[in-house]
Amino acid sequence: MGLEMNGYRLDKSIEADSESEGLVEEIHGHHPMDDLLRTERLPHIWCPGCGLGTALTCFLSALRRSELDLDKVTVTSGIGCTGRVAGYVRLDSFHTTHGRAIPFATGLKMGNPELKAVVFSGDGDLVTIGGNHFIHAARRNIDMTVICVNNFNYGMTGGQAGATTPIGGLTTTTPYGDYEYPFNVSALAAASGAVYVARWTVLHARRLERSITEALLKPGFSMVEIISPCPTGFGRRHKQREGLDTMRYYHEHGVIKHGADPRETDIKLGGAIIEGKFVDIDKLTFLEQRARRLEQVLGKRK
Amino acid sequence: MKENQKNVLSGEFFMQGDIACAEGAICAGCRFFGGYPITPATEVAQQMSKRLPLVDGMFIQMEDELASMNAVLGASWAGQKAMTATSGPGASLMMENLGLGIMLETPCVLTNVQRGGPSTGLPTLASQSDMMQAKWGSHGDYSIIALAPSSPQELFDLTIHAFNLAEIYRTPVLVMTDAEVGHMTEKVVIPPQEEIEIVPRRKPTVPPEEYLPYRVAPGEWVPPMAVAGDGYYIHTTGLTHDERGYPATTDDSVQWPLVQRLIDKIEKNKDDIVMLEKDGLDDAEVVIVSYGIAARTAMWPIQIARDEGIRVGLLRLITVWPFPDKQIRELAGQVEGIIVPEINMGQIVREVERCAAGQADVISVPHPGGDIHDPQKVLNAIRKAVGREVEE
Numbered sequence: 001m002g003l004e005m006n007g008y009r010l011d012k013s014i015e016a017d018s019e020s021e022g023l024v025e026e027i028h029g030h031h032p033m034d035d036l037l038r039t040e041r042l043p044h045i046w047c048p049g050c051g052l053g054t055a056l057t058c059f060l061s062a063l064r065r066s067e068l069d070l071d072k073v074t075v076t077s078g079i080g081c082t083g084r085v086a087g088y089v090r091l092d093s094f095h096t097t098h099g100r101a102i103p104f105a106t107g108l109k110m111g112n113p114e115l116k117a118v119v120f121s122g123d124g125d126l127v128t129i130g131g132n133h134f135i136h137a138a139r140r141n142i143d144m145t146v147i148c149v150n151n152f153n154y155g156m157t158g159g160q161a162g163a164t165t166p167i168g169g170l171t172t173t174t175p176y177g178d179y180e181y182p183f184n185v186s187a188l189a190a191a192s193g194a195v196y197v198a199r200w201t202v203l204h205a206r207r208l209e210r211s212i213t214e215a216l217l218k219p220g221f222s223m224v225e226i227i228s229p230c231p232t233g234f235g236r237r238h239k240q241r242e243g244l245d246t247m248r249y250y251h252e253h254g255v256i257k258h259g260a261d262p263r264e265t266d267i268k269l270g271g272a273i274i275e276g277k278f279v280d281i282d283k284l285t286f287l288e289q290r291a292r293r294l295e296q297v298l299g300k301r302k
Numbered sequence: 303m304k305e306n307q308k309n310v311l312s313g314e315f316f317m318q319g320d321i322a323c324a325e326g327a328i329c330a331g332c333r334f335f336g337g338y339p340i341t342p343a344t345e346v347a348q349q350m351s352k353r354l355p356l357v358d359g360m361f362i363q364m365e366d367e368l369a370s371m372n373a374v375l376g377a378s379w380a381g382q383k384a385m386t387a388t389s390g391p392g393a394s395l396m397m398e399n400l401g402l403g404i405m406l407e408t409p410c411v412l413t414n415v416q417r418g419g420p421s422t423g424l425p426t427l428a429s430q431s432d433m434m435q436a437k438w439g440s441h442g443d444y445s446i447i448a449l450a451p452s453s454p455q456e457l458f459d460l461t462i463h464a465f466n467l468a469e470i471y472r473t474p475v476l477v478m479t480d481a482e483v484g485h486m487t488e489k490v491v492i493p494p495q496e497e498i499e500i501v502p503r504r505k506p507t508v509p510p511e512e513y514l515p516y517r518v519a520p521g522e523w524v525p526p527m528a529v530a531g532d533g534y535y536i537h538t539t540g541l542t543h544d545e546r547g548y549p550a551t552t553d554d555s556v557q558w559p560l561v562q563r564l565i566d567k568i569e570k571n572k573d574d575i576v577m578l579e580k581d582g583l584d585d586a587e588v589v590i591v592s593y594g595i596a597a598r599t600a601m602w603p604i605q606i607a608r609d610e611g612i613r614v615g616l617l618r619l620i621t622v623w624p625f626p627d628k629q630i631r632e633l634a635g636q637v638e639g640i641i642v643p644e645i646n647m648g649q650i651v652r653e654v655e656r657c658a659a660g661q662a663d664v665i666s667v668p669h670p671g672g673d674i675h676d677p678q679k680v681l682n683a684i685r686k687a688v689g690r691e692v693e694e
Binding site: 038041071072074076086087090091092093094095096097099100102103104105106107108109110111112114115132133136294298 | 334336355356360362364365366368369370372373374375376377378379380381382384398399401402406529530531532533534535536537538539540541548549
């Protein structure tokens, strides 16, 4: 039985064996991204309604579109729900410690500049516990694409507040509402020196895919912030019990504004989510700067 | 980055210990240093920043020691021999990802030029008070290799050896020196490059579809290591993982054999790893067990005591971890007393006591750090151990 969905062909067959303990359901599908996934590890751990599946699909589509040599693409993740991405991609992939994906990937890139370093992790991992590494990698303009999935809370540990939780946000550690000023991930990247910064919700999947493709091909530090539903941790405390409720929210509150000043894209509870490509500039990468300086000073000696 | 040995030094030098560490690393093939300045280890980073670009290597000053340790791990997974150097406060920050290095089985070297603690302590002055941190500093059960040089020459030699051990056992190796040795300037002989033994990384020989990154061949302890870019599409994780490198966290069926192997690959190879310097042990009635600069400080009191007719021997631990249990146990059966001077309030002495198991008196000669031992105190301990009267 063939089924067309969004251009992807799904072969779906259901086998029911009344003699076995329960209904055995097998869904055999050929997904066009299968060869980029460690399919033996599926199903993934993510909750129903989570946006990470969409984020990962967009990344894999972008990766294919980028035509990068897959032998040289590395994916490094930290800890958390998004941190599990490294474990699902059929690439050289590293699941590291909490907050430390960026310095690990920095080592990969510096150890072998032929590698493409992708960091795929969450907001808590990248800009809360790992915030220092995030700003310094951007400052150095390390050749690296950072994909930051922002769901405004710590999902895996049960919905605690993080540096991105909006004021008033209800989480398991802000039971009376968050009263800390949050980070704006895109503004933080831009202010720290990133050459490419874009933000999309998972609702805007095609635009997201295009942005990730651009980021992958951009020399220097590129960052794509993906706003993503967490019905289990965040959504259900904000009248978005299902992932679909959050997607509706994105539909109603998403405002596409390419070239917006990142400082004016703060995300507030119940407010607009400004999306688009905010930064796309050119400057020498860390390795180019280094090569140029060493050539100037050591050129004759080497 | 292609191998470029043309700028590797050889000859006789008047060299500071920290510099000797850096030069040893370069001789060993280290082509990546990620670090953060900290007294008294800064000179290692400085030397690497100057020297690595000359040998097609990469130096990067990271934003902190958490990042430094991770960058070292990343570089190792990119195929480089990689190291960092730090001291107490930095070592504390590195412990998190030293654990990651152990769990991922990542060859690399961490030099700790120890200074007085706790906390900021004595930034410019020596101690040996991180010896137990070296053993137990990261969370979880594991085993570690730690070497203790007592001179700039040995800091050079043991840094090379640390890189070799790191490759053989696929593990981070610690070089536990201190501010005295790190900042001491002495003669250092660097042999011609071709005379220096260098252990290369052991890569898989099977094609990618047959390769399991954590499968260990029968009779071996350590799996061959494919790195990023080799086309093996490896996955590795700090979670407890099976032979494929995939998480296996629902019960202890993988945890047990994995943790056991991480420990056994070092502990079961003690005979190959442990290095000791022995002097006058055959007829000794009392013996000094020490390491690093504290062992060197003991040389003078040993000489005086021998002149006084006391049969005193020296067992210097060049390898502190894994601990030479067997040798200490045997020694304890042969002597009256074991004296353990160390520049801490008594860390390795606990291991000595454990191994001696009451067979001999074990006497700690502690020192909180800041200076080396007053040799007179070690001499007094020797005299007391053989029942002589001592004027305090």
